[in-house]
Amino acid sequence: MRIFGTHEENTIRQLQDVATRAERVALMADGHLGYVMPIGGVAAYRNKVSVVGVGFDIACLAASTPVTTADGYTLPIERIAPEHPVVCWDGERVRHIAPHFGAVARGERELLRITLSNGRELRVTPDHLIRTHEGWKRADALCPDDAVAVAPFVGLPYEPSERQLDPPIGNPNRRQELHERGLLPLSASDPRFPALLRILGYVNGDGHLVWNGKCVSLYVFNDTDAADLAADIRLLGFEPREYRRTRGAGRREEIQLCVHSVALHALLAALGSPVGKKQWSAQPMPWLFGMPAWARAHFLSAFCSAEMMTPRVHRTGTIPNLQLKQSGTDRHSIELIANLLHSLGFRTSIAPSGPPRGTRSDFVLQILGGQEEQLRFFAEVGFCRSVEKRIQAASTASVAWQGRAYVRNRDAAKQEARALRDAGVNWRAVVADVAERFAVAPGFVYHSIYDDRGPSRRLPGAAVSPDSEGEICWVPVEAVVPCDPGPVYDVVTGDPAHCFFAAGAVVHNCGNAAIRTDLTLSDLGADERQVGRTLNTLADEIAGTVSFGIGRKNRSDDAPVDHPLFGDPAWDAVPAQERRELRE
Known part of the structure; x- marks a missing residue:
């Protein structure tokens, strides 16, 4: 292969892959990585025209x-x-x-x-x-x-960090094992670091480190979250065991993920997770406050997946403040969460909940600031390990966004009505015009002109149905x-x-290939039935004379049938008989 100038390595590698299936390949000077073959690439097959070889830039x-x-x-x-x-x-x-x-x-x-x-x-x-x-x-x-x-969730901008976690672990055998696994020291730039944050956050909520130092347990209530947390554990190099417990009538099945590893237990404990009964230190996890904002938010996301209330909307369309409850002999755990939220710009309140139970008390934290701050929490923190809370966050955000747009529309209608009236337009014409364009009641327009009304608000029952899907x-x-x-x-x-x-x-995403024709509907037939027959004939002729580079369309087609694209799950939508014909 002769190469002139400089091309990206991935682009050349992709072209070389295409070359194993074609007679000749070429790449234009401005070619770059594509889906099946490089954009700006050309492939020639013996006695065939390859449409896939005609790539073009779209969708950016x-x-x-x-x-x-x-x-x-x-x-x-x-x-x-x-x-x-x-x-x-x-x-x-x-x-x-x-x-x-x-x-x-x-x-x-x-x-x-x-x-x-x-x-x-x-x-x-x-x-x-x-x-x-x-x-x-x-x-x-x-x-x-x-x-x-x-x-609703977008995330916070990535900030690099060169900080390394090397917490004190007294047992030399456990320290050595973590070192061999590449987990000690662990750089914040390591691709496994976010998984560690998720496990650490979740185990501090719905989990625990067993007192004997031999086991880490996490508890979930659906298969999706169990699979996600298990994947996080495996990414760290450990294998979880799954146990299921059916509880009493009306209670959900509990899934326990158990990791029998003294090394993982030692790592999480050294990072600040309490062992046995959750007795937190006075200032837990100080290292976390030296991490970038996205990392602090990600820890919170996992913790709140386990501990925070499920988002919801009142019948009036308002969103209650997000809350979480913590119990203990002190306020150390809930103050840790409050301080992390403060570091991200959220305001919170902490209040006792109910009377003390001996030496233990319950405390409730709320995120203050009204609807906009709850929406900001969904967008910047979210619930990375609770699919049910993510679904409810989408439903809640939908109602909140609709309500905000509803109020904004009424404000705009009010301003437009006053502007038209100030311009000398007859009040009857103003009412009719604005009511129709902004879909508001004529009475609202009339009073907007002549009354000094306060801020617009959502009317009872307006814009309270979520438009969400998962x-x-x-x-x-x-x-x-x-x-x-x-x-x-x-x-x-x-x-x-x-x-x-x-x-x-x-x-x-990018990448398209297409066949363009100048045929019009009238060229295909005089009525719908004839058009259908003509289209079928045309499709058969195209399939018999044009090769898309993979898959056999007719007996004389020598296109390869072992292309990795056949592994794409999208082929499941193709009937089995047709899939076999492509390979035979």
Whole structure:
């Protein structure tokens, strides 16, 4: 292979992979990493035309767009690399993308700014696909009737830290084992560090370190959270055992994850987790306050997954303050959580709950600041190890965002009515016009003109039904306007969901191949039945003469059938007989 100039290593490797299946390959000077083959790449097959070999740039996002990861932080899209745990929504759940190949630069492009009714913004190219209620839709085709898939959680910006954790562990055998596992010392930049934060946070909530130093236990109540925590434990190099306990009538099955490891027990205890009965030190985990904000938030996210109340909405549409309760002979544990929240800019209150029980008392912490601060908690901290709380957070955020948009619309109607009246428009015309355009009652418009009313508010029963689906909300588009051009990037994935979260919204990843035709509907037939027959014939002819590089479309097709793309779970949607024909 002759190479002129400089190309990214991943791009050359991808082209070399294509070359094993084709007669000839070529890469243009501006070629870069694609999905099946490089964008700007060409592949020639004997007596065949390869459409996949015609790659082209589409669907990009502006530089600095925050991309959400499973480790609680965001990165600007241009900094996304294959090792970062980017997440997607596959239509059913939020999960890791596997695989993805990091971000690729797409040059400088014209951009649109999409503003959603919850205040979030995206800057994308006009052809970028956004997930809406009706499916994928181009950015330049979005209108106020569209609702975009958005997750309440976004994450805090990633801040690097060179700090190393090397807590004192007296037992030399346990210290040696942790050293051999690469867990001592452990750098905050280690990819396992977020998993350690999650385990440490969760075990301090719904778990414990057994008094004899031999076992670490965590308790959950659904299979999703159990699988996620088990994956965290395995990432640290340990194997959990699972036990299930059926409790009394009306009570949920309890799942216990048990790690029989003196080394993990020693590590968590040295980092500040209490052993046996949870007797906290006066100033637990001082090292945590020296970590970046995203790391402190991620620890809190795991702890609150276990201990915080499930988000909910009152029938009036208001959100109660998020609360968590801690019991003990002192306030050390709840003050640790309060101090961590304060370090992230939240205000809290701590109050006794009920009378003391001997030497033990209950304390309740609340996050103050009203609805906006509860929404900020969802966006910056969240519940990384409680799928049920994430689902309820989405439902709660949906109602809150709808209520905020409802009040904002009434304020805008009020201002418009006064402006028109001040301009000399007849009051009857003002009432009719504003009531229709803003979908408010004529009486509201009339009183807005002549009464000095206070701030607008949500009327009883208005905008209180959530528009959510699992962990995401459907948020209306407010505006789509051109903005200054700029450098753009995209994330290349091989995941069948073909999407990721940008500024909390579900957006498509790059990579498309298509056949374009100048045929019109009238060219295909005079009626619907004839059009259908013609389309079937045309599809058969295309399948018989055009090779897409993999899979056999006819007896003379010599395209390979062992391509790794056949391992994509998306093939499960193809009937078994048709899958066999592609390989035979």
